[in-house]
Amino acid sequence: xxxxxxxxxxxxxxxxxxxxxxxxxxxxxxxxxxxxxxxxxxxxxxxxxxxxxxxxxxxxxxxxxxxxxxxxxxxxxxxxxxxxxxxxxxxxxxxxxxxxxxxxxxxxxxxxxxxxxxxxxxxxxxxxxxxxxxxxxxxxxxxxxxxxxxxxxxxxxxxxxxxxxxxxxxxxxxxxxxxxxxxxxxxxxxxxxxxxxxxxxxxxxxxxxxxxxxxxxxxxxxxxxxxxxxxxxxxxxxxxxxxxxxxxxxx
Amino acid sequence: xxxxxxxxxxxxxxxxxxxxxxxxxxxxxxxxxxxxxxxxxxxxxxxxxxxxxxxxxxxxxxxxxxxxxxxxxxxxxxxxxxxxxxxxxxxxxxxxxxxxxxxxxxxxxxxxxxxxxxxxxxxxxxxxxxxxxxxxxxxxxxxxxxxxxxxxxxxxxxxxxxxxxxxxxxxxxxxxxxxxxxxxxxxxxxxxxxxxxxxxxxxxxxxxxxxxxxxxxxxxxxxxxxxxxxxxxxxxxxxxxxxxxxxxxxxxxxxxxxxxxxxxxxxxxxxxxxxxxxxxxxxxxxxxxxxxxx
Numbered sequence: 001x002x003x004x005x006x007x008x009x010x011x012x013x014x015x016x017x018x019x020x021x022x023x024x025x026x027x028x029x030x031x032x033x034x035x036x037x038x039x040x041x042x043x044x045x046x047x048x049x050x051x052x053x054x055x056x057x058x059x060x061x062x063x064x065x066x067x068x069x070x071x072x073x074x075x076x077x078x079x080x081x082x083x084x085x086x087x088x089x090x091x092x093x094x095x096x097x098x099x100x101x102x103x104x105x106x107x108x109x110x111x112x113x114x115x116x117x118x119x120x121x122x123x124x125x126x127x128x129x130x131x132x133x134x135x136x137x138x139x140x141x142x143x144x145x146x147x148x149x150x151x152x153x154x155x156x157x158x159x160x161x162x163x164x165x166x167x168x169x170x171x172x173x174x175x176x177x178x179x180x181x182x183x184x185x186x187x188x189x190x191x192x193x194x195x196x197x198x199x200x201x202x203x204x205x206x207x208x209x210x211x212x213x214x215x216x217x218x219x220x221x222x223x224x225x226x227x228x229x230x231x232x233x234x235x236x237x238x239x240x241x242x243x244x245x246x247x248x249x250x251x
Numbered sequence: 252x253x254x255x256x257x258x259x260x261x262x263x264x265x266x267x268x269x270x271x272x273x274x275x276x277x278x279x280x281x282x283x284x285x286x287x288x289x290x291x292x293x294x295x296x297x298x299x300x301x302x303x304x305x306x307x308x309x310x311x312x313x314x315x316x317x318x319x320x321x322x323x324x325x326x327x328x329x330x331x332x333x334x335x336x337x338x339x340x341x342x343x344x345x346x347x348x349x350x351x352x353x354x355x356x357x358x359x360x361x362x363x364x365x366x367x368x369x370x371x372x373x374x375x376x377x378x379x380x381x382x383x384x385x386x387x388x389x390x391x392x393x394x395x396x397x398x399x400x401x402x403x404x405x406x407x408x409x410x411x412x413x414x415x416x417x418x419x420x421x422x423x424x425x426x427x428x429x430x431x432x433x434x435x436x437x438x439x440x441x442x443x444x445x446x447x448x449x450x451x452x453x454x455x456x457x458x459x460x461x462x463x464x465x466x467x468x469x470x471x472x473x474x475x476x477x478x479x480x481x482x483x484x485x486x487x488x489x490x491x492x493x494x495x496x497x498x499x500x501x502x503x504x505x506x507x508x509x510x511x512x513x514x515x516x517x518x519x520x521x522x523x524x525x526x527x528x529x530x531x532x533x534x535x536x537x538x539x540x541x542x543x544x545x
Contacts (some may be wrong), residue, residue, distance in 0.1 A: 141525055147532040158502035167507045171516045175525075176532050192499050204505050 002122040005248060006132040006149040008142060010165025014155045015186040021049035025227050026245035029086035032128040035075060035121055037092040038164060039063065039114060040135040044094035050078040052093055060095035064067050064117055065109045071117040072124040090125060111141045115148055122229040133204050146173050151180040151251060157187045159175060162165050180251050182210040184244060204236040210247050211240035265324040312479065316486035325490055326357045327369035333452050336479060337472050340456040345396055347449050352379035363429055377519055393418035396451045399438035403448050405477060407437045409467035437468040439476045441484040449484055
């Protein structure tokens with residue numbers, strides 16, 4: 001049975017889309033059939049690390065929501081972005097067109113459609129894993145993504161606002177009975193004591209810290225334009241992401 | 252006595268030669284002592300200048316920069332000291348980023364009344380300068396500031412418009428837009444104790460203190476500006492070190508406001524949407540569990 005993995009953060013700028021793209025790629029490299037859905041309709045971004053051009057996108061998640069296409073018609077094969085052969089990797093992007101983003105913001109949408117779309121996608125593409133790149137913060141759509149997740153990966157930066165916001169999200173996820181939860185702390189200063197930070201975070205949230213990713217110049221330089229784990233596999237950040245992917249595969 | 256006798260003539264001649272030699276030796280000794288005295292005088296002057304420089308420039312600026320705990324104020328102080336030392340009309344302080352670009356830290360121009368960055372409250376909107384061409388990877392030696400950072404040496408031009416070595420098209424475009432004329436430019440690298448460049452101080456249009464006309468930057472000034480560069484780099488490094496330590500402490504401090512958290516959670520879980528979602532999620536999960544068992 002397919003597993004739904006939602007990657008969520010309380011605030012923007014945490015590196016959520018980058019982590020989602022890398023984890024999905026690493027799981028696909030393990031031979032699994034994987035799709036990623038960009039539900040951050042208001043500020044789409046995951047098409048960047050997958051280098052999916054706007055011109056190639058005829059249908060996006062928006063069009064499925066508006067009833068203009070089937071969900072699988074909005075799924076694009078991005079397996080060619082993998083450094084070597086693995087399972088098929090699909091991406092369902094949100095529309096990058098300003099007019100489409102504006103329409104969603106203005107009209108809103110029935111978030112229940114997302115669940116229908118996810119289930120249809122799993123069935124039509126015979127998926128093993130469905131990764132959901134959520135909109136940061138808490139709204140109806142993110143709550144739905146959290147509620148239907150088998151695993152929730154919460155990504156946060158080591159700062160007070162993220163610590164506080166993550167505490168709220170963890171509590172909500174518990175009330176929604178999410179079976180598996182893990183934390184990924186991103187953009188940590190490399191000189192920090194990671195073991196101490198991990199112990200502190202696990203003690204406070206009672207959620208395992210799957211990885212602490214150091215702030216690397218390579219990541220800044222890459223600026224979402226590629227997959228870090230493919231381009232710089234030797235980096236500590238890439239190795240840590242691989243551990244998270246292995247953890248997802250083991251669950 | 253017969254004064255015309257040859258013996259006497261020889262005596263006189265010998266007397267004159269000896270007297271001349273003694274005179275010349277005397278002059279030699281006098282000159283030698285004089286040169287020694289001059290040398291001593293010059294050395295004394297140099298020592299005095301150095302001690303004046305220490306007392307009037309290095310120590311006060313060094314202390315002033317060292318106690319600064321706000322980055323914006325620190326950048327502003329460095330640039331203003333550089334401007335004041337060289338009597339420049341404007342200047343920019345660039346900071347070297349890990350991405351090998353020079354980021355505009357602060358920009359000031361008196362006659363144009365421009366102040367960006369620092370304590371001005373106006374953000375610097377100018378894009379950073381690439382030390383290396385992003386496409387070819389070639390070092391950017393066309394720009395005087397990036398060239399200064401790459402070569403780690405001060406660079407000065409008397410007139411940007413006639414200078415052949417660097418590309419001042421950016422400055423010219425700025426001048427045209429602002430009705431300004433960039434002439435003399437001085438760039439000094441800010442080097443830390445390990446001799447690594449961490450930024451560049453660029454000064455524009457040195458002004459003659461009496462006529463207020465733009466003149467080239469005084470070559471002797473370069474030493475003082477170089478000293479300022481060293482002090483500035485030391486202060487910046489010290490600031491960054493302290494910032495890193497406080498950031499680390501801040502990152503390690505995980506404090507959750509439980510009251511606030513409970514209030515926020517209650518606001519969300521109290522909604523009808525959440526209650527419905529919770530019920531549906533439970534139903535869905537129990538269904539999945541049931542399927543798993545069968």
